[in-house]
Each structure stands twice: as C-alpha cells, then as structure tokens.
Amino acid sequence: MLISTNPANVTLPTNFTLHALSKQDIWHPPEVPEGEEYNSPTYYVQYGPMQKFKSARVSICDMVGKMQYDQAGLIFLVNSQGLKDEKYESWFKTGVEIADKNSTAKVMAAATPPGGFSDWGLFPLPSLNTGCIDIEVQREEGGPGVFIYLHDGETKSLTRLVTWAFQKKFDKMLGVGAFVSRHNWAPGDAPFTGEPNYARFEGLMIDWSDWNGATSHYHV
Template sequence: MKFPPLTIRAAAKTDLWRKPPSTDVDNAPTVLLSTPIDLHKFHSARVTVHADWTTLYDQGGLVLFVPDEDVTKWCKTGIEFVDGKPVVSTVGTSRWSDWSLVPLPASAGGKITVQVERETKNGERVESLWVYIVDTETGEKTGIRELTWWFRHDILGHEKIEKDQIRNLLIGVYAARPTVPAGEGKAEEELVVHLSDFEVTLFDD
C-alpha cells in the first residue's frame, strides 16, 4: 500500500510521550490508516520525513499503536531536533517510554527515510520490531533499534496465538512540537512536517 505525500502541522506543546511518575501526553497530530491492520499480517512501513527543524524536540515520522491489556503501547521514529541539530529519534512505549538517538548523516540535510519491519528467522515471524534508516539510492538498510517485545501478543512459545486473541495495529505518520519556539511573536508558530513515500506492506497470507 502506497500513499500520496502529505503535510502535518503541529502547534507548540504537542507531544507523544509517557514518563514516570505521571506524564502521559498524547496530543500530537497524527494521520492514521483508517482501517486497523491485523498485527500478525504486518510486515513493514516506511516514510521519508523532512521539515525546517528549529525548536528543541521538533519531530515527525512514523507512528504505530497497539492496544494492550491495560494500556496502549506505541512506537514512533523519524527526525527530532536535539542539541541544535536534527537526529534520528526512536521512542518505544509500553508502560513508559524510552528514547534513543542516532546522528543524522551530514549529507542528509534534515531529511531521512525510516522503516519499521517485523523480524523473521528461517521464514518465520518472530517477536521483534526493527527500526532502520534506509539509503534510498542503494536500498541499503541500517538497523538502529530493536523492540524485542513488540509482537509478544502474536507469539506464545514460538507458536501463533489463537485467532480470537489477534491484536490490531494502528499505523500512520505524525508531527509534534513539544517546546514553545523562542523569540518575539514566535509562540504560535507551527512546525510544518513533510512526509512522502509513505508505504505499508503486509505478509502474503
């Protein structure tokens, strides 16, 4: 499934972040596929993201949600503006969020293609969701993060769960501007994130 380019605008104080003891913010603008995906059938998703990154924690990219027993777990990955420069950022959230950063290639110019993909071994789907940076010229993928628990509901002792226990996956793209821009008259300035080459692939079964 391939989708046309789109733009998302994010006002200040928008975020997707869950941190102890009580922070749970979920007001980032998102554009999700209208139909949930069977978690077992999901293979991969990718998008190219760029923006005029100027304010601390400006961000945008892919976002995935899976309802769990007591809380929705999610993953977001793309570009985030940290320490005065854009970097590749990934957050994995179950009960709480964690956060990892990878330098953006110098030649990237604030633009990157990221991909999330279910790991397979010997043709079998296993537990992990991998995050990759993709070189669009060569097709080479560089792994930057493994979420080992992402597909745990789809695996029990390396066997598929019963069909009546299938979980749905919501997937799409997002933008967020957690910090208010500095400078006179800039408090209401929105972050404008451009997303292109967004595609989702499923396994054939």
C-alpha cells in the same frame, strides 16, 4: 484519519504535510503526570491485524522545526482495539527529532510497552543532500521484535530493535500512521500557539501479509 479493513480499497495522496503547534507530543514518562501526552496530529492511520504486519517506510522531508524535541515520523499503535476504542496505551514511534538546544537533528525512536513508560534513543543522521530522511520499520521474521532502519542511498543502517512489539499474545489491531510533534514552546507563548513545526511526507508504504486472502500494500 483513515481506517480500512481492506487495504486494496484505500487511495492516499502522493505526499502530504502535517503541522503541530506547541505542546503537542507522544510521550509517557513515569511520575510526571503533567508530562504525559498523546495529542500530536496523527493522520493516515491504517489499522490492520497485528500479526499480518510486514513493514512500513516513508521519507520525511524538510522538517522546519529547530526547537528541542521537534519531531516528525511514523507511529505504531500496538495491540489496539481500533480507532473507536483507541486508548494509546502501547506504541512505538520513529523519525527525525531535534535532540538538543543546538538544533541537532538525529534519527529518533521511542517505545512504550503495555503497562510501562517511554524510553528514547537517538542515532546520528548521515550527510544529506535531499532534505529527506528515509525510515523503514520491518517486523522480525519469526520473532516478537521489529527493526528500525535508516536508508542513506544504497546503505541501510539498523538504528533500533524494539523487542516486544509483536508478541504472539498480541491478537488485536496495529495502527500505523504519520505524525509531527512540538513538545516545547517559545518563551511568552501559550501552549498550542505560536509558529508550528511541520514536515512533508513522501512515498508512504505499509505492507501486510495475507490479509483478506492476499498480500496487501498501501503505497502512495
């Protein structure tokens, strides 16, 4: 896991692969305490001032998972105290997810507002030849929302608007990272065992505005 107070001092690998065993997810449903989870492998988390965030983008490639709810993508920890005091109370995530028992992959977005519970939305995938899903998250200019886009060649499709993430009262940190999940497990397997879900991440970009006196970029 990575923390920085100055993005100019950070060097990341050009690509990386994350793995998740069974029963690892990021999810907060109501009235089901045993269903609440924040135990997915989450790496390359970079914390910056909430109101300095501009955008993030990554290509998610060759996810091997075919079980329902297998996922890989980006996670955003909203109005956080930072890694040392992280409580994972408010977040949104987006990426690719297996939506059903027929192994149908779709673009996923889920969000948990402060004091609230997780929602879930799906968007159809385009016909892909590369094996990679290109996701971009862009802050709403002058507003409290954030837009989530899917890039398909020259086409940029809006898949989700999270309306509350950048309210002016949120004055702490934003954590941005990559994750993979495997919510379910095969019959007979104990949790945290069995074959993992994994995916490769390429070209991670996180842009911040006027941080430490200059526009800053994390590009790998």
